Structures are given as C-alpha cells and as structure tokens.
Amino acid sequence: NAGVTQTPKFRVLKTGQSMTLLCAQDMNHEYMYWYRQDPGMGLRLIHYSVGEGTTAKGEVPDGYNVSRLKKQNFLLGLESAAPSQTSVYFCASSTYRQARNTIYFGEGSWLTVV
Amino acid sequence: SQQGEEDPQALSIQEGENATMNCSYKTSINNLQWYRQNSGRGLVHLILIRSNEREKHSGRLRVTLDTSKKSSSLLITASRAADTASYFCATDEDTGGFKTIFGAGTRLFVKA
Numbered sequence: 052n053a054g055v056t057q058t059p060k061f062r063v064l065k066t067g068q069s070m071t072l073l074c075a076q077d078m079n080h081e082y083m084y085w086y087r088q089d090p091g092m093g094l095r096l097i098h099y100s101v102g103e104g105t106t107a108k109g110e111v112p113d114g115y116n117v118s119r120l121k122k123q124n125f126l127l128g129l130e131s132a133a134p135s136q137t138s139v140y141f142c143a144s145s146t147y148r149q150a151r152n153t154i155y156f157g158e159g160s161w162l163t164v165v
Numbered sequence: 166s167q168q169g170e171e172d173p174q175a176l177s178i179q180e181g182e183n184a185t186m187n188c189s190y191k192t193s194i195n196n197l198q199w200y201r202q203n204s205g206r207g208l209v210h211l212i213l214i215r216s217n218e219r220e221k222h223s224g225r226l227r228v229t230l231d232t233s234k235k236s237s238s239l240l241i242t243a244s245r246a247a248d249t250a251s252y253f254c255a256t257d258e259d260t261g262g263f264k265t266i267f268g269a270g271t272r273l274f275v276k277a
Contacts (some may be wrong), residue, residue: 055207084265086267091269092269093253093267093268093269093270094208094253094267095267096264096265099245099264106217109264110266141207141208142206143208145265152198152257152265153198153213154194154198154200154208154255154265155209155210156207156208156209157207158206158207159205159206159207159245
C-alpha cells in the first residue's frame, strides 16, 4: 500500500517551459488535491477534485491546470512556468464521510523555475 | 486569507518539557485537525476534533477546541527530540463544502 505517490520529486524548469506533475493514490479515495507550500505561507490549495472527471479551483489556481481522467490519478500542469511558481507541491487525497476528512499527503515535489 | 493561524510561529524547548501550540480561525467549522510535517516530508495527520467536541486525547497529544473563541490548542506532553517538526492546524469550513484550509504552522524544536 503506497498511499499517495508523486512524480517527479525534483525538477528545474526554465521560464516559459511546461511540465506535468503526476499524482497517484491507491486508497480508492474520491477526493484529490494539489497544494503548494511556500515559506511562511502554510499550504495553499491550487485545485481539487471530488471525483473522476471533475475538477475545481482552489485558492491559487492561476497558471495551473488539472485533470482527473482516472479516479486514482490527479495531474497538475504548468503550461508556461514562471519564477513565482517555484515552490513545493503536495498532492493529497481523502474520503469525506460525516464531516471527517483526514487528508493523506504525498512526499512532495520540489519545483524550481529559473 | 488563511482560515487557521498558528501561534507561536516557532517554539524551542528541552526534551521532557511540554509544548503548547495554538490555532485561531475565522469562520464556522465542521472540524479542526492537526498535522505534523517533518523536514522535507509530507504532512501526516495527527488528530481530528469535531466542532461539537471540546477535548480529545491521543497518546501524548491533547487537543482542545473552543468554538466560542474560534481557537484550538495542541499540547504535546513529555516532548522528545523526535517531536521536532512543523505542526499545522487545518479547518473544514462549515459551508456545505469540504475545502480544508491550512495555517502557516508552528515550528517546534526539541533539544535533547
């Protein structure tokens, strides 16, 4: 049982390049999330999904796109990377039942945009 | 703006001492959770307290919730060097939705 797996773990991009972060969960969770973590800012929600084929914007969605073609996968895309997108990205998943929403996190993806 | 905000931002204590971290939030919530993050790792869930609960225990952890003051505290008793980590509170807004909002965290350093 791997939980939530993110790839790649580290990546350096040049400004304007595109890339996709991959997230997979093996817990059959309905909900999946992408957060970014910056120093002193906590975690900010980028996009989330409440089920296969659905996505929604979080707090900081600009510059990112997502897709949930399969229940177990949630992809985060950067179409034209900017230095402001240098951050640590965390994928997470959960099952939401009766107001209990324990979130399970991946180990993070460190992205640097130069 | 962030829903949950932790206080203090950083805390340094000796092994064996108790560590207390506080969290304040702004809107009505369904529940409040505490997470731990070791350096360079993902967040790990510690404990969840519902809006109709006032106190909860899990091992050396004690969480209180005061909905009238919109605040929560996390107490770690008899701290150990291995407790060194960042601790985050997270709240689920009571809007019929499910978004979980995290605070900026408290960095705890336990000296051996």
